[in-house]
Amino acid sequence: MGDKSGESLGTVLVAGAANLAIALAKLVAGLIGGSAAMLSEAAHSAADTVTELLLLVAVRRSGRPADRRHPFGHGKAGFFWAMMAAVATLVGGAGFSVTHGLHEISHGEELSNLTPSYIVLAVSFVIEGISFTKALTQLRGEAERHRVGPLRLVRITSDTALKAVLFEDAAALAGLLIAAAGLLGSQLTGSALWDGAASVAIGLLLLVVALTLIRSNLSLLIGQAAPQQTEVGIRAVLLAQPEVEDVVELLTMMIGPGEILVAAKIDFRDEASAAGVEIACEEVDRRLRECFPGVSQVFLDPTPTVRR
Structure with a gap:
């Protein structure tokens, strides 16, 4: 249990550091270019940073030893804090992205210099890819130990920190591609519609991820059986x-x-x-x-x- 918690803690720390750096870079690029998709991506990364902090609490709390008041240990505290992390993604990331994207579609905002946005998107993709690779490596290692496929393990695992990092990093990579497509569409057509639509799409993607993680953690909280x-x-x-x-x-x-x-x-x-x-x-x-x-x-x- 100690080795597994340490491995999950390392995965969370790598993801958290990556998200914090990316959030700041996206915010600057979004303000320079006036892109709703970039600002949505900044909100996405900021929400992911909060998520990683809550997952850090989850890993630490779940690893506390049993005591008189909690004879079965504090493992379920990890499920609770992981669910709070998913709620943070839902409110902070999905909510902002959808509302900001709809505002741009309805009002239209002129985009300016998008070069910094493209650079930040490219660098962010590399950093998120590194974080995702670390989480994927841990998943494959656990899948070998449990003698099941990685995809099956990610569906049934009770390691909520690993599952959250995997889902959020995958969503982050997809969100970066959507943001890039939105920027390119707006640049080629001269219409902010594409950028706003990309922002809404990023928000909907985060909504799906957040609801999936909330459902998974809620099931564990109320007493889910072993696979x-x-x-x-x-x-x-x-x-x-x-x-x-x-x-x-x-x-x-x-x-x-x-x-x-x-x-x-x-x-x-x-x-x-x-x-x-x-x-x-x-x-x-x-x-x-x-x-x-x-x-x-x-x-x-x-x-x-x-x-x-």
């Missing part, structure tokens, strides 16, 4: 124990980034003694933690199967 493939593996480990007759009920819950709570009602074989059941429970606990490093809490309840 189905993991549950199947856990059930197989339980049934492989010689003293186990059947798994009456299996419940799992993500209690933090990469942390899984397992609760199961187990029907033990009738011939198993009380001491044998205790030993079997200890063995199952050990094997589950060994096979699934994310399993941090295991509760087994001996329960006979009700036969009708």
Whole structure:
């Protein structure tokens, strides 16, 4: 858990530093050229910077050890702060971009020197690409450890910091291309419509990303189960124990980034003694933690199967 948190923390710090530098450069270029798309991109990067700060809080808070008041740890604090980060993207980035773009479409503003904007867009694309590559490298490493494809892992991962950085960096790269297309369209046609439309498109892109992340974090906050493939593996480990007759009920819950709570009602074989059941429970606990490093809490309840 410590190594994984450290890796996610590094990914967040790289993304945050990149977004802060990019936001300032886009703001200057946007003011010089009078481009709504560039100012929207500046708001986008500023919102992403706030997002990274909140993700930094998420990583730090979720890594705090368990205490008397929080016996299962503080993992879910990471889900909460990651959701707040998504809300910041929704309000700060998407809201500004859409409203500013619509204002330019309706009123029209004359664009001036766009050369700084093109330079900033190109440099920003390189910087965002570096940040995205780091996040993608971490994703691929985790996918190899979990033996699943990167695309599947990004859908099911409870590492909210990594997921947020991946989504936001991908949106940033797409937003840069949209802004460049808007600037070029306005420059070739002499109409601010293209620039305003690009600003609105950037806002809608951020809206989709923010709502996706909010939905994902909300699901984790209210008690999302472990991925189905993991549950199947856990059930197989339980049934492989010689003293186990059947798994009456299996419940799992993500209690933090990469942390899984397992609760199961187990029907033990009738011939198993009380001491044998205790030993079997200890063995199952050990094997589950060994096979699934994310399993941090295991509760087994001996329960006979009700036969009708």
